[in-house]
Amino acid sequence: MRILVTGLRGTVGQALQNYLHSLKHEVYGWPREEIPIDNYLAMESYIQEIAPDVLFHLAAPSKPTGKPNENWLVHYEWSSELAWITHRFGIRFLYTSTVQVFSDTAKGPFTIQSEPDNNYGYGYEKRMAEQRILYQNPQAFIARLGWQIGYTTEGNHMAAYLEQKNQKEGKIFASTRWLPAASFLEDTVKALWEIVEKHPPGIYLLDSNRGWNFYQIATALKKLLRKKWTIIPDENFVYDQRMIDDRVVLPPLSVHLKHLPKI
Numbered sequence: 001m002r003i004l005v006t007g008l009r010g011t012v013g014q015a016l017q018n019y020l021h022s023l024k025h026e027v028y029g030w031p032r033e034e035i036p037i038d039n040y041l042a043m044e045s046y047i048q049e050i051a052p053d054v055l056f057h058l059a060a061p062s063k064p065t066g067k068p069n070e071n072w073l074v075h076y077e078w079s080s081e082l083a084w085i086t087h088r089f090g091i092r093f094l095y096t097s098t099v100q101v102f103s104d105t106a107k108g109p110f111t112i113q114s115e116p117d118n119n120y121g122y123g124y125e126k127r128m129a130e131q132r133i134l135y136q137n138p139q140a141f142i143a144r145l146g147w148q149i150g151y152t153t154e155g156n157h158m159a160a161y162l163e164q165k166n167q168k169e170g171k172i173f174a175s176t177r178w179l180p181a182a183s184f185l186e187d188t189v190k191a192l193w194e195i196v197e198k199h200p201p202g203i204y205l206l207d208s209n210r211g212w213n214f215y216q217i218a219t220a221l222k223k224l225l226r227k228k229w230t231i232i233p234d235e236n237f238v239y240d241q242r243m244i245d246d247r248v249v250l251p252p253l254s255v256h257l258k259h260l261p262k263i
Helices: 011-022 040-050 070-089 121-136 158-169 185-198 214-225
Strands: 002-006 026-029 054-057 092-098 141-145 147-149 172-175 182-184 202-206 231-234
Touching: 002 011, 002 040, 011 026, 011 185, 040 070, 054 070, 054 185, 070 092, 070 121, 092 121, 092 185, 121 141, 141 185, 147 158, 147 185, 158 172, 158 214, 172 214, 182 185, 185 202, 214 231
Parallel strands: 002 026, 002 054, 054 092, 092 141, 141 202, 147 182, 172 231
Antiparallel strands: none
16 A cells, blocks of 8 residues: 655654555655645645555654744644545545543543543644544544653653653652553554554544553663663652553553563
């Protein structure tokens, strides 16, 4: 198949590209410096030129260009246009959203019946984008992701965050009362492909946390990567952020993190 991926150079994008290449698919990126995301005709022409079977919209405003309201442009307006174009041409469209569509005061764990309530910042923009996408393209797929985990300390994922935090502050405070939505990148990208290949359009929740708290996860990740992080347990953040969706079940975190306790 021919697959078009926005955000191809990002952490999830690179992992998705590697997985799709392993399946012998052709993968194309979106060169924002050449195809402006606020030019509808240019976007439509590019998509027609690539003629993808599937478009994965993963992009984030990671490298600001100075355009006004750029976060909103990337998260909402660009997503809206891509949803419409893919609907017009019958292209499967998957948008990666986030567990942060739920506010920090919402009551988890979350299911497909849980109503997103975030009215601020990144989570609000993604929540609004979800609604707009489904209006523009009722056949769209939306995958809500938790915190991604990789095997290196580079990029935008949990291990990189812990490494940077420890280097900057010399210690990491990790709540024993926060159960974060989280999954390993390799499991996430397999699930994204499974959704568009085997499941009907709609919203999906991707999470591998079966009940471990952040302190347990961070400690197990420290052992896996053989790091010397100083991790200090606390109870400052109380939140069950897990997502539960029986339609697409990811392997539990314990498959990768052997030092996690049994639950």
